[in-house]
Amino acid sequence: MSSIYINEDLEAIRLGVREYVEKEIVPRADQWEADRAVPPEILDQMGKLGFFGLRIPEEYGGLGLGTIASVVFGEELGRSTYGGFSITVLVHTDLASPYVTNFGTKAQKEKYLPKFATGELITAIGVTEPDAGSDVAAMRTTARRDGDGFRINGTKMFITNGGIADVVFVAAKTNPDVKGSRGISIFAVEQGTDGFKTSRSLEKMGWHSSNTAELVLDDVWVPEDALIGEENRGFYYIMENFQNERLAIIGQGIGEAQRAIELTVDYVKERKAFGASLWSKQAIRQRLAMRQAELDAARELAYGAAWLTDQGEDTVRQVSEVKAFAAETTNRTIYDCVQFHGGMGFIAETAVERLYRDMRIHSIGGGATEVMLEEVAKRM
Numbered sequence: 001m002s003s004i005y006i007n008e009d010l011e012a013i014r015l016g017v018r019e020y021v022e023k024e025i026v027p028r029a030d031q032w033e034a035d036r037a038v039p040p041e042i043l044d045q046m047g048k049l050g051f052f053g054l055r056i057p058e059e060y061g062g063l064g065l066g067t068i069a070s071v072v073f074g075e076e077l078g079r080s081t082y083g084g085f086s087i088t089v090l091v092h093t094d095l096a097s098p099y100v101t102n103f104g105t106k107a108q109k110e111k112y113l114p115k116f117a118t119g120e121l122i123t124a125i126g127v128t129e130p131d132a133g134s135d136v137a138a139m140r141t142t143a144r145r146d147g148d149g150f151r152i153n154g155t156k157m158f159i160t161n162g163g164i165a166d167v168v169f170v171a172a173k174t175n176p177d178v179k180g181s182r183g184i185s186i187f188a189v190e191q192g193t194d195g196f197k198t199s200r201s202l203e204k205m206g207w208h209s210s211n212t213a214e215l216v217l218d219d220v221w222v223p224e225d226a227l228i229g230e231e232n233r234g235f236y237y238i239m240e241n242f243q244n245e246r247l248a249i250i251g252q253g254i255g256e257a258q259r260a261i262e263l264t265v266d267y268v269k270e271r272k273a274f275g276a277s278l279w280s281k282q283a284i285r286q287r288l289a290m291r292q293a294e295l296d297a298a299r300e301l302a303y304g305a306a307w308l309t310d311q312g313e314d315t316v317r318q319v320s321e322v323k324a325f326a327a328e329t330t331n332r333t334i335y336d337c338v339q340f341h342g343g344m345g346f347i348a349e350t351a352v353e354r355l356y357r358d359m360r361i362h363s364i365g366g367g368a369t370e371v372m373l374e375e376v377a378k379r380m
């Protein structure tokens with residue numbers, strides 16, 4: 001076993017995802033990067049093969065696994081070296097659909113979860129706005145009661161899968177008169193609802209095959225049963241889901257950095273300079289060894305935080321620590337991997353060049369390093 005936290009079932013899942021990624025994703029994903037999209041057929045196929053149901057309860061067609069499964073799943077998607085593909089999947093499985101799994105009513109679970117598990121419906125999560133990112137409570141989107149439902153107005157920014165999702169979980173202020181965190185609710189807004197549209201898809205430094213959209217909600221009316229969980233509890237739901245979301249993304253980054261080290265070790269063992277391989281230079285192999293040690297530490301911290309989460313503990317401090325540590329570690333690792341590829345590391349045909357662009361968001365998105373360190377400091 002690779003770690004004390006990983007049992008045989010998780011190891012089997014790891015191998016299943018790895019085989020699938022190597023066979024179906026890696027040979028095709030260059031084209032998806034160029035197309036700026038993961039083909040719907042792939043999401044369909046992954047859903048049918050059961051990859052989207054790892055965290056969905058068995059009674060709704062999933063496997064009902066715990067948080068460590070999300071870390072392992074993230075790692076194996078990350079090893080593909082195509083961050084845009086990985087995040088397309090993880091937003092659906094670990095960032096968005098858990099809103100129904102964790103806080104939805106029985107009717108919402110029956111309506112949505114089986115279709116989320118098979119990929120018949122793909123999801124997104126809309127929290128960030130043009131003027132509210134790290135400071136979630138500063139959001140301006142409103143949802144006011146109107147008849148048997150709510151009328152939503154606002155703009156959501158940087159929404160992964162925003163342009164392709166069938167259901168977007170939109171955070172909005174249902175009580176603008178109280179402290180930000182006390183008056184937010186979450187709504188399931190279905191694609192095709194009047195007034196709900198993608199105003200633009202955003203070009204990015206990396207994650208090219210992932211769709212990142214700006215969404216406009218212009219007098220969008222949703223029925224009462226689109227409200228997820230309790231009214232005005234949305235901020236707490238977001239904070240709770242952040243722990244799972246961060247662990248899945250941490251897994252992705254660790255998988256990406258691990259693959260980058262492997263590719264770099266192979267490269268420097270082959271590449272000759274000054275009469276011998278680059279690997280024969282202590283400065284290079286020791287730096288790679290140190291990066292491997294740091295990455296192993298990040299992985300164990302992530303498993304540990306996931307395990308504690310599954311025991312029902314409050315793990316905000318642990319998850320924040322590992323989010324900051326892993327994001328900085330993986331960035332540093334891939335920086336070195338590009339360095340030791342020399343000029344080839346700067347050429348678009350190498351995986352490390354793409355990983356370098358894709359990695360940059362890990363210390364910004366889903367909780368910037370500084371914001372994570374504040375969460376840790378508050379608890380010190």
Ligand SMILES: Cc1cc2nc3c(=O)[nH]c(=O)nc-3n(C[C@H](O)[C@H](O)[C@H](O)COP(=O)(O)OP(=O)(O)OC[C@H]3O[C@@H](n4cnc5c(N)ncnc54)[C@H](O)[C@@H]3O)c2cc1C
Pocket residue numbers: 091124125126127128132133134135157158159160161204207212361363364365366367368369370371374
């Ligand atoms: C490609 C991409 C995909 C995304 N996908 C989604 C999605 O699906 N859904 C969604 O809701 N959001 C999504 N986001 C938004 C993402 O989570 C935010 O960008 C992130 O939370 C940071 O918010 P911001 O960009 O507004 O930065 P700001 O909040 O403006 O912060 C800018 C920088 O200031 C620093 N900073 C912020 N606060 C502090 C502090 N208290 N102390 C010290 N330094 C601080 C940090 O370095 C931070 O990077 C995505 C973003 C990108 C780029």
